[in-house]
Every structure is written in structure tokens, then in C-alpha cells.
Amino acid sequence: MDFSLSEDQRAIREAVRELCARFPDAYWRALDERSEYPTDFVKALTDAGWLGALIPRRYGGSELPVADGAAILEEINASGGNAAAAHAQMYTMGTVLRHGSDSQKERYLPRIATGEVRLQAFGVTEPDAGSETTRIKTTAVKSGDRYVVNGQKVFISRAQHSDLMLLLARTTPYDDLEDKTRGLSVFIVDLRKGVESGQVEIRPLATMMNHHSTTIFLRDLEIPERDRIGEEGMGFRYIIDSWNVERILIASESIGDGRWFVERASRYATERTVFGRPIGANQGVQFPVAQAHADLQAATLLRDKAAWLFDRGEKCGAEANMAKLVASQAAWAAANACIDTHGGYGFAKDFDVERKFRETRLLMVAPISNNLVLAYVGQHVLGMPRSY
């Protein structure tokens, strides 16, 4: 077993750190206060080729393994930034890559690789269908060589900062299905055109952190048949295929957050003196930080194993999901230890702890609730009865 980083991996981490160093705490703090999108940061990432990392070389990307994509996002969050604004440009294209036609790949992937076209929104969840994806109600009705789509999507991230969106819509009524995982299809939607024609309406959805979430209304949206990805009715399978990569990458953002909290907490605990000695000399302060560090190291190993399995083309559903579970929990414990260590200053915006605290909390709930990960592990890994 070899746990060492290759020269490439060190170079990648170092280069991402260097880029992130130009976007310090104050940059993210100011954006957070104004709920603004990190346009300059995303442009810098795009221009340096980081968001095309997973795209094959023949389409203009760098064809890196997921393990390296994970390192990129981990370093962004460990620097104090938030990769959520841009991570989807890295992996949403996977559905096009794995299930799209050659002409769809030729048409979209090279421009996604350069950043000329942003594909960083995926319209899946709806007001009445979150975790239970197969219950979505947005319909796509075939009419000649096009589909006409009606419905509403909610919690769709970055739609205002994306040119294209992948859309999951119902092409067969639920009641007509024997296999309830069928009947859904994936489409590529041109958001700019849709908004212009009034067939797509995007409304920002204010959230606890600066996350650029939206609600989307689709009214008689016309999608040409050539923009359907893969076979009609197979959309649910296609999106499940993209989940493992997403889990691994989100676990990596949690690990990055956790590293940031541990670093800040241990530094503050060493420097801050109360009752004549550094507060870190108290076990009540020191141990939660040390525990968080240990938990993060364990989560990192599980994340690395999941990425390793994925990159070898092996099954990794259990590892990818468990990595997301334990990484988000470890990051949350680190966040709490960091805020406790800082005392009142943990709540002061100038210290950035409260901002990262709000940001990392999301990862226990999205892109999948940790309870559903446990349900998956209980049922599919351990063979216990279905619990939901």
C-alpha cells in the first residue's frame, strides 16, 4: 500500500493553493455579505484549466482521475474559499460524457472545457420531490421532434451563473410505470434562450449561506429531441451514475473545510492566552480539535479509497457514500470545535469562522441527506430491511 502523493499530485495541490492565496478571507467575506457570486475566482479557476480537469483530452480537458479532482476541490475549501460556486462545472458534464451521443459530446464538451459554456446546474429536485427523485412531477411531453416541458424545480444551484442546465423530467406518467425507476429522461436545456423566450423563469432563493440557489419555473419550454441525453425513460439511471463522483468530490470539500477549521482552531488555541496560559493548554479546548483532526484523517482515507475504486472502474457506491457521510460529520465536528475555541470571536464575521461554519453545515444535508446514506448502507451494504 502506497499512501504517498505523486509529483503530479503535489504540483496540483501546490498550484491550486497558489491560486487560492490570491483570494483571501476578505474576498470571500465581502461576497458573503453581499450574496455575490465569486466571478473573479471562478474565472481564475477556469482560465487556469482547473474546471476542465476531468474532461477527456480529446475534448480539450486534462483527463485527470477523480482522485485529482478531489484534491483540487479539497484545497479550495482548505484555503478558506468555497468550491461550491464552481464544482459543478467540473462534474455535471459527466452525464453528457457517459450517456450523450458523439455529436452532443463534440458540441458541448470542448466549450465546457474552456469555460466558454458553463454547465453547472442540474434541475432534479422539486417542491414535492427531494430525496424521492422518482416522484418528480415536471413533465416532458413529446410533440413531433420536440418535447414540451412544464413544471417547477427548487434548490437548483448556480442556475443564474450557468448557460446550460441538465434537466430531469417525466416522460411517462408515474401510474403507467411498472418499474418506477423508469419514465424519467435527461435533457440539455439552454437556459439563456429559455429565459429570453420566457419559457424559463429563474428566481433566486435566499439561503443561510452564499450559495446561489434558485427556484425555476418551466412553462411550455420547448426542447428539441436532439437535446435529450441517451434513451427516453432512462434518466434516473443516468443521474445515479453521476452520484458517486459527486459524493467523492463533496466529501473532499468537507475535508477541506475540516482542515481549515482545525488549522484555525489549533493556531488560535496556541496564541490566545486566558488565565495566564494559552487556552489550548486546557484539555477541554485541545481535545475536540485533536479529535476532529483524527476524524478528518480517517475520512480522508475513506475518500481516497472511494476515488481509487472509481478511477479503477470498480464499484464504489458504498465507499463514496460513506466518505461523504463521515467527511461531512468530521467537518461539522471541526466547525464546532473551532467556534468553541474562538469563543465570542467565533461569531465575529471578521474571523470567518461563522461563515465557514454556515457553509460546511450544508454538506450534511446536500447533495444527499446523511440519513439517506445510512439507509443505503443499512439496506444495500449490510442487507438489513429497507428503513424508509
Place this chain on the structure above:
Amino acid sequence: MKILVCAKQTPDSTVRVKVAPDGRSVDAAQITWAVSPYDEYAVEMALERKDADASTTVAVVSLGAARAKDSLRQALAMGCDEAILVSGPGAEALEGLGVAKALAAVAQEAKPDVVLCGRQASDDDQGLVGAALAEALGWPHVATVTKFAPADGGPAGSVNGIDVWKEVEGGHEVWRAPGPVVLTVQKSEKEPRYPSLPGIMKAKKKEIPEKDVASLGIGASLPKPEIVKMEPPAARGGGKIMKDGDAKRTAQELARLLREEAKVL
């Protein structure tokens, strides 16, 4: 145009450096290494020339420990065309004059039109190598450079002198030097670029040839000053908090302290 950049690997400027137990060197554990900041400006300045004229080639040379290869790889990932490492026993211990002589041997072989050095290295702040290199080569030297470009005139592709922008008090001067020339760099027009992902992927395929410093014919008996002691800066003393609630009295007292104790007024 052919440009040769001399880049020294020094402790990263964000690292808190500690004195080693021997009291005369830096504790190498926990140090991350990087291209010295002024040398990084020199790399950027060379690459700006390359951006302006694609026929420009940029080579980068580093002299020192084998680990300097990582920094060279970084310069390649930023966009340099080739890299040379001068290493081997004795390389790290060379003092400025010896470094300049070794680099002069490399420059004579590479035959660049312009050699760029940072104005000083961030570890020893000696500021010696660039000027000594020009002396060793017998080439002109211009210091505190912020920009350069080939002078107008002459047939395409030829280098008919180099125009050099220099920072001076209250403005800048433009000097013209015949090529080849050694320039020591103050700052580039833009902040040094970071390596791109395609740049990293391209750089990893490039060979970095190593030259043994012993093969460059530097005289062994160069006079050499030595570091005999290193001390960290004194710990900062506690501040003084003025607790008198009255603003006027506080201001008067502050003015008195600044004049009589701190002696800054």
C-alpha cells in the same frame, strides 16, 4: 529573442522560519520551498515577452539542491520552455560570486539575448548575483528593472538592443542596452501567473537536464564570507493601553509619549 531566467529556490515567504540548533543555519524541517519572489517576477517578465512575441524562448536555470527541480518544474508549468538544474556536491554551499561564475558558464553555453535575475533573493538579501554575473560575462547590467522590450529597428528576428524600463524616484527611465544584457528585476507589470493545469501536464513531460557544478570550472579558492550566528527577531514587547477616559488628556499624553519615549515625533 532568447531569454535566460536565473531562479533561486528559497523558503516560501509564507513559512515561519526557525533557527536550527547549531545557531547558524535555518531549520530545514517544516520548510516549504518556492522560487524567490523577485525571481518569480523575472519569470513573469520573461513570459510577458513570450506572450507579446511567440517566437521568444524562455529558459530557466536554478543552482542549488536537487529539490530545486520542483521549483523549476513550477516555472515550466507557468510557461517556460526549458529548465536547467545546476547541482551536485558543493552547489548549496556556493557563495554569491561562485554562483555568478557558475551561472555565467551556463549563460555562455545557452547564448541568450537577455539574462533576467531577481534583484535579490528572499533568504540572504545579498543582491549580489545579478551584478556579479554581468561582470563575469562582461555584459552590461541594468538594475531595478520593471519592463523590457527589444529596441526598434534591425531586421525581423534580430535583436538590435534592448529597451529597459527602470523605476526611479518619482517616475521611470528608459535605458537602451546593447544585447546581450543582464537585467535585475524589481517587479513585473503583472503579478506572476500561477501554473495552469494544462501547463502542469505539459511540464511533467519535460526533461530537466542536470549539470554538475564541479564541471563548470569555477575556481575553488574563492574568498567566502560565512554566517557565524543567526538570531530570530526579539519578541515584541507588550503595548501600552491609555485608560484615561478624557480624550483631550489622552491625546496630550499620547503626543508626549510619542515624542519623549518612542521619539518618533
